[in-house]
Amino acid sequence: MAETILECKSLTISVGYKTIFRDLSFSFPETGMVLIQGENGAGKSTLLKEIYHRSSSHPAWVWPKGKKSLSYLGHDLGLYSSLTLTENLDYFLSLGKRTLPQDELDFWLSRFGLEKRRREPLHTFSRGMKQKAALIRSFLVSPNIVLLDEPYTGLDVASIRLLTDILNEEKSKRLIIIVLHEIPEKLEILSKIQLGKTIEYVS
Numbered sequence: 001m002a003e004t005i006l007e008c009k010s011l012t013i014s015v016g017y018k019t020i021f022r023d024l025s026f027s028f029p030e031t032g033m034v035l036i037q038g039e040n041g042a043g044k045s046t047l048l049k050e051i052y053h054r055s056s057s058h059p060a061w062v063w064p065k066g067k068k069s070l071s072y073l074g075h076d077l078g079l080y081s082s083l084t085l086t087e088n089l090d091y092f093l094s095l096g097k098r099t100l101p102q103d104e105l106d107f108w109l110s111r112f113g114l115e116k117r118r119r120e121p122l123h124t125f126s127r128g129m130k131q132k133a134a135l136i137r138s139f140l141v142s143p144n145i146v147l148l149d150e151p152y153t154g155l156d157v158a159s160i161r162l163l164t165d166i167l168n169e170e171k172s173k174r175l176i177i178i179v180l181h182e183i184p185e186k187l188e189i190l191s192k193i194q195l196g197k198t199i200e201y202v203s
Helices: 044-052 085-095 104-113 127-140 157-170
Strands: 004-015 016-027 033-036 070-073 145-148 175-179 191-194 199-201
Touching: 004 175, 016 033, 016 044, 016 199, 033 145, 044 070, 044 104, 044 145, 044 175, 085 127, 104 127, 127 145, 127 157, 127 191, 157 175
Parallel strands: 033 175, 033 191, 070 145, 145 175
Antiparallel strands: 004 016, 191 199
């Protein structure tokens, strides 16, 4: 069984007069795919943002083996439409002061079927292509934890299968925390957090 990479102890979050979470506690493994589910307004996206923005500083979060790297993909794809795909990826790599071997970049572009569109500006991309570009951005920095909020948005049937295969492969290398309303066929979930209820673990 994978060791714990991140723990949450008695987390409470309030927005205005509304309490989103109260005394929420759970732990995440180093690798695998953890699904976050709940009704609309249950705080699924809020929890992902909390992990990304405050897990390194808030006392409710504990990193048993030291702080690790994270990437986050929410509803805002965080891409610049006037830049080409390669320019977008180069920019986000530069924010982390990283360079990437050309063969690794080629691998990710090919994996998502965008290698022939690398020099085209993002405003010429379809919604599904932009989604795949944003997914490449999320994995390109090789984070220990990838946070994904409805990552299948805008994808066609073939792309849904492709992303499912990629997620199933990547979960053996890192932790993927994912928010989904509907679970695609063959997606391999390690455990599930049902907000508002106790944590349910599935094999």
